[in-house]
Amino acid sequence: MRYLLYICIIALTCATIITCNRPPYYATNKIYRQQAGEYAARLKQNPGITANDTLTAAPYFVGTTNFTMRKPNFVVIHHTAQQTTEQTLKTFTLPRTEVSAHYIIARNGTVYHILNDYLRAHHAGAGKWGSITDMNSCSIGIELDNNGTEPFADAQVASLLVLLRQLKQAYNIPTANFIGHADFAPARKTDPGIAFPWKTLAENGFGLWYSDTLRSAPEGFNYLLALRLIGYDVHDSTAAIKAFKRHYMQDTARQLSPRDLSAIYDLMNKS
Ligand SMILES: [Zn+2]
Structure with missing residues (x-):
């Protein structure tokens, strides 16, 4: 009996050590990988159309050899309206909030990449820019940690400019396609707000002025x-x-x- 008790204590201690040694966001990172894996599996499936009265399906699938990934063509800038980056990371890793972005930039300039650029984040919601209504499907969402009433930190803006340069180059995003959430959803949103340095961005090739x-x-x-x-x-x-x-x-x-x-x-x- 005593040995059984010892074994239980050792097992509990080991479990505690393993749990404590896990990196932050271990559990949600696991969910991320699972979901990404499911989408990857779906991409590998042969597409197929269902025959009906007016549509005859081809007898076999012919996979073209010539394709690439669809890529983002807009960048939408937000502020988090929260007090800390930790708070924002928590919001974006709770399934019930249903909101996300691709990047979060902390006040000290640290950049968190939280979703692969090729996947669709839930950041823009309902709105319209030009003829585009499903902005989430064609954009990168960047959240700047800012409570909405404070100036944007210099280190944060400096990191943003570096990130925008990378994104513009990687996906060949047109200069005019760097906009704010409030531009896309003027009746619902005000972010990134009047303190955001749009002129500085435009001087660097991101957005019109x-x-x-x-x-x-x-x-x-x-x-x-x-x-x-x-x-x-x-x-x-x-x-x-x-x-x-x-x-x-x-x-x-x-x-x-x-x-x-x-x-x-x-x-x-x-x-
Ligand atoms: Zn927003």
């Missing part, structure tokens, strides 16, 4: 049509104007000044 010397917009200028051409969903015109102002004027007012109109006119011609 207006010229230093602006020409006046012409008489009768249709600014809503122009916002639409830039990419905004103008179905809710107030939301679209506010999103534009947040991004380009660092201001949340809904009125458009003559300078705002000139900037819209300038950006429309660059889009």
